[in-house]
Amino acid sequence: MNNRGWFRNGMLGLGLAFLYIPILSMMVFSFNNSRLVTVWDAENSPTLRWYVRLLENDQLLGAAWISVQIAAMTATGAVILGTIAGLVLARFGPFRGRAFLSAMTTAPLVMPEVITGIAMLLLFVSLEQLIGWPEGRGMLTITIAHITFAMAYVTVVVQSRLAGFDDALEEAALDLGAKPATVFFRITLPLIVPALVSGWLLAFTLSWDDVVISQFVSGPGSSTLPMEIFSRVRRGVSPDINALATILVLIVATGVVLSTLYMKHEEKRRLREEQMARSGN
Amino acid sequence: MDKVLATLHSLAGKRLVIGVPYVWLLLFFVVPFLIVFKISFSWMQPIQPGYAPLFAWVEETQRFVATLNLSNYQVLLQDSLYLSTFLYSVKVAAISTVLCLLVGYPMAYAIARCGPSTRNLFLMLIILPFWTSFLLRVYAWVGLLKTNGVINNTLLALGIIDQPLTLLYTDFAVYIGIVYSYLPFMILPLFSNLEKHDLTLLEAASDLGASPMKAFFKVTLPLSMPGIVAGCLLVFIPAVGEFVIPSLLGRTDQLMIGTVLSAQFFSARNWPVASAVAIVLLLLLLLPILLFQRYQRRELEAAKR
Numbered sequence: 001m002n003n004r005g006w007f008r009n010g011m012l013g014l015g016l017a018f019l020y021i022p023i024l025s026m027m028v029f030s031f032n033n034s035r036l037v038t039v040w041d042a043e044n045s046p047t048l049r050w051y052v053r054l055l056e057n058d059q060l061l062g063a064a065w066i067s068v069q070i071a072a073m074t075a076t077g078a079v080i081l082g083t084i085a086g087l088v089l090a091r092f093g094p095f096r097g098r099a100f101l102s103a104m105t106t107a108p109l110v111m112p113e114v115i116t117g118i119a120m121l122l123l124f125v126s127l128e129q130l131i132g133w134p135e136g137r138g139m140l141t142i143t144i145a146h147i148t149f150a151m152a153y154v155t156v157v158v159q160s161r162l163a164g165f166d167d168a169l170e171e172a173a174l175d176l177g178a179k180p181a182t183v184f185f186r187i188t189l190p191l192i193v194p195a196l197v198s199g200w201l202l203a204f205t206l207s208w209d210d211v212v213i214s215q216f217v218s219g220p221g222s223s224t225l226p227m228e229i230f231s232r233v234r235r236g237v238s239p240d241i242n243a244l245a246t247i248l249v250l251i252v253a254t255g256v257v258l259s260t261l262y263m264k265h266e267e268k269r270r271l272r273e274e275q276m277a278r279s280g281n
Numbered sequence: 282m283d284k285v286l287a288t289l290h291s292l293a294g295k296r297l298v299i300g301v302p303y304v305w306l307l308l309f310f311v312v313p314f315l316i317v318f319k320i321s322f323s324w325m326q327p328i329q330p331g332y333a334p335l336f337a338w339v340e341e342t343q344r345f346v347a348t349l350n351l352s353n354y355q356v357l358l359q360d361s362l363y364l365s366t367f368l369y370s371v372k373v374a375a376i377s378t379v380l381c382l383l384v385g386y387p388m389a390y391a392i393a394r395c396g397p398s399t400r401n402l403f404l405m406l407i408i409l410p411f412w413t414s415f416l417l418r419v420y421a422w423v424g425l426l427k428t429n430g431v432i433n434n435t436l437l438a439l440g441i442i443d444q445p446l447t448l449l450y451t452d453f454a455v456y457i458g459i460v461y462s463y464l465p466f467m468i469l470p471l472f473s474n475l476e477k478h479d480l481t482l483l484e485a486a487s488d489l490g491a492s493p494m495k496a497f498f499k500v501t502l503p504l505s506m507p508g509i510v511a512g513c514l515l516v517f518i519p520a521v522g523e524f525v526i527p528s529l530l531g532r533t534d535q536l537m538i539g540t541v542l543s544a545q546f547f548s549a550r551n552w553p554v555a556s557a558v559a560i561v562l563l564l565l566l567l568l569p570i571l572l573f574q575r576y577q578r579r580e581l582e583a584a585k586r
Contacts (some may be wrong), residue, residue, distance in 0.1 A: 007387075008391040011384075011387035012391035015388040015464070016388075016403075016407075018461070018464075019464065020406075022422055022425055023410065023413065028415070049406065057428065077333075083552070089581075092295065097299075101299070101302065101306070103574055104310055104311065109515075111519075112513065112519050112521060112522020112562065113522065113539075114543060114559070114562075116313075118317060118559050119314050120309070122317055123309065131499050144309060148305070148309040148310055151305075154300075163581060180294075205412050208414075209416070211525060212296075212525065212539075212543075215543075216543075226414065229416055229420070230416060234528065242418065248413060248417065249417075252413045255412075257414055260401075
């Protein structure tokens with residue numbers, strides 16, 4: 001290892017410390033007994049009192065339940081629409097309006113959330129005036145708004161997964177007389193399962209995490225968890241939010257590790273099967 | 282390939298398949314912007330829906346009357362608050378983007394030069410925070426930067442300072458917040474670029490007598506420009522309109538445009554002016570957004586074999 005190697009790895013170490021110290025500090029202070037949040041009360045800590053208080057907070061729990069429902073519906077809707085859009089862009093060749101579709105699926109990736117939020121709200125208000133739907137705003141409008149920006153991410157994931165496979169298999173199946181729908185469900189879909197899984201998880205997280213767009217398109221009684229957290233932390237730090245953060249981080253970390261292991265396993269299985277298919281010839 | 286295309290072309294359902302995402306995105310992504318554009322020319326109205334119609338049927342004259350109102354844009358030009366807010370937002374986003382690049386580039390470089398298994402581990406460590414709540418990660422910095430927060434307490438205990446520093450509610454806090462939240466978006470495109478570099482080029486440069494430093498600036502850096510541009514756009518564009526980070530960590534005497542926009546919308550309830558702000562912000566970001574789209578298209582086409 002030369003000097004530059006040390007510099008490189010040093011920067012990487014510092015960067016990772018920068019990424020993780022705030023999260024770890026939040027986790028440590030969630031066990032602090034003091035109300036003062038960042039002053040460690042050595043005598044009475046660690047304690048689980050903020051976790052207990054969290055479990056008694058019906059408002060936060062209710063908001064969390066709303067968020068889970070919205071995120072699950074969003075992820076499912078975004079995977080369906082994003083898969084179709086990704087398939088169309090990767091496999092349908094040139095067609096009129098393709099460039100426009102491609103632009104519409106990448107713009108939401110970088111669009112500032114306040115702009116998307118205001119645009120969605122004004123759409124819902126105008127629609128309600130015109131055709132009386134959607135009646136008021138709530139979980140439905142939040143879900144529609146979330147699907148729209150989350151499907152852009154799913155489209156990219158699916159499109160790049162499809163671009164990595166050549167279409168020889170699909171072509172062969174068509175040659176042998178399979179219907180296009182059969183080809184899609186028997187060949188294309190199984191090939192892109194890992195992309196669908198990661199797309200679903202990504203869309204779920206994006207929706208579960210969103211505060212700005214939700215704020216614009218939510219109605220009374222449909223406060224999501226991030227909206228509740230945001231209104232609390234704007235008033236200052238509170239120890240039960242630290243406890244909530246710790247629980248969320250642990251759930252997510254477990255989920256990410258498990259899904260990474262699953263993907264690796266799937267990838268290995270695929271490679272093995274390809275190898276077996278080759279040696280069988 | 283031609284056969285696939287031919288079959289798909291003949292397929293009557295093809296249009297239907299294309300139509301589903303098309304109609305969804307038109308209705309829920311394009312039309313909303315047209316509505317914002319329309320409302321930005323409306324008069325404010327105190328009753329629901331908060332803006333007067335652009336076209337109205339006037340009974341007395343038996344005519345359609347269009348009232349196009351440019352005053353919302355005049356407000357933006359005349360009120361110096363808006364101009365300074367726009368400039369401040371661009372400045373904060375630009376500085377944060379540069380800082381993000383300075384932190385992210387060496388990290389992406391180090392990861393790209395690791396062995397395959399450590400590489401995956403590091404990539405996972407970079408992405409993991411992204412999966413946890415963005416809001417809570419920004420909030421974590423409140424606890425660190427407060428006057429009696431972790432950083433000040435640590436520095437005081439170590440005797441490095443005798444007075445707590447003012448860290449929270451400053452420009453510095455917003456830079457940290459943006460760099461912290463958007464770092465993965467900088468590192469990932471940089472990594473996917475740096476990973477593809479042909480290392481023999483560096484060997485050749487060194488054989489020809491270039492110092493490692495010179496080889497880096499003459500070979501690696503120019504080759505990684507697409508990754509740098511993509512990473513910077515992925516940070517800069519959303520950062521200009523950032524709302525959560527400045528509201529939790531930022532100054533109270535100088536707002537960012539995202540904060541002003543939502544204040545106009547929710548507190549002042551002036552939807553037409555809020556719409557005009559959104560349109561101007563969008564125009565400001567149009568060029569970077571188009572650049573990003575070009576990059577994204579190239580990336581996806583390069584992925585094809």
